[in-house]
Amino acid sequence: MANFSCIDMKKRDAESLVKLSKAVEKFSKTTGFEISLLVFYTGKASKGKTTYIAGSDALSSSVEVSLPTISSAFNQRMVTSDSQPTPSTVQPLPDLRSQPYRPLHQLNIHSLRSLVPFLVCSTSKRSQPRWGKLDQTPSWWPSDLEFANPKIDFRPEDRRGEETWAACLRRVVYECYRFYEQEPLTGSPSPSESMDSETRESPHSSNQEESLLEPVCQDTFIVNTTLRRRVQELMKCQKVLQTTQKS
Incomplete structure (x- = not known):
């Protein structure tokens, strides 16, 4: 039949x-x-x-x-x-705690721009990320970010001041690891925890940075307080000498 x-x-x-x-x-x-x-x-x-x-x-x-x-x-x-691969079907994500990587919070913008496409391809089992195609957006991709090539900051101008592009990409990476329950491999706390920590420490740290990085002369910053005072004294002496010479 x-x-x-x-x-x-x-x-x-x-x-x-x-x-x-x-x-x-x-x-x-x-x-x-x-x-x-x-x-x-x-x-x-x-x-x-x-x-x-x-x-x-x-x-x-x-x-x-x-x-x-x-x-x-x-x-x-x-x-x-x-449909999207489940955590059990996805190959292990890179361990950012070991070489040649660094913990997520230490990755620079260049490393992040390379890591994000790799995660998209490895978790979706595609050879190309297929940026810009809504139906190809991974389940773990943050909903507030457009699925686009990370080499370019595609956000509108009014949003760029809220969060650096490197911070956005770190958030993308962390969401991928969190979705597949592999957060420990990032070697870093969640981006939200990092931001909260920075906010709590910001008053003290900002005041300290202002006192240590106070400009003494053009394009020069003195970190050591004692050395800074000595330079200021020398500058005062120099002004006195210049005034004496003119008189």
Whole structure:
């Protein structure tokens, strides 16, 4: 029993399928086994019926009766396989705690621009990131960021002052590791925790930086307080000498 006349496929594929069905039917008659060959043709050019059944009559008839149920399960399986990979199916992410990497909070902008595309490709099992295609956006990509090439800061001007581009990319990387439950491999706290820590420390640290980096003369900054005072005293003496010479 063979039924594939309604399937639109290439002539070479059809001929191969006919040969396969004849081999199955011959094997069934020779051995006495009930064998059925069920093929789903999923090509884009397929029209009308997209299944092919061959083999022993009894079993093939039973398969044909159950075809709606089998087809539904098959289609559901295909949708699942095309969706985003689950954490269990994704290869281990790079351990940023070991060479040649650095912990996430220490990665510079150049390293981040290279790491983000790598994570997109490795987690989606694609050879290219396919930037800009909404249907190709990874599940872990932050919702407030456009799925675009990280080499360019694509954010509007009014948002660039809220967060540096390097901080945005660190957040992208961390979201990937968090989605696949591999945060420890980043070697860093979450970006939100880092920002909170910086906010709590900012009053003291900013005052300290202002006192240590106070300008003494043009394009010169003195960090050591004692040395700074001595320079100021020398500058005062120099002014006194210049005034004395003019008088």
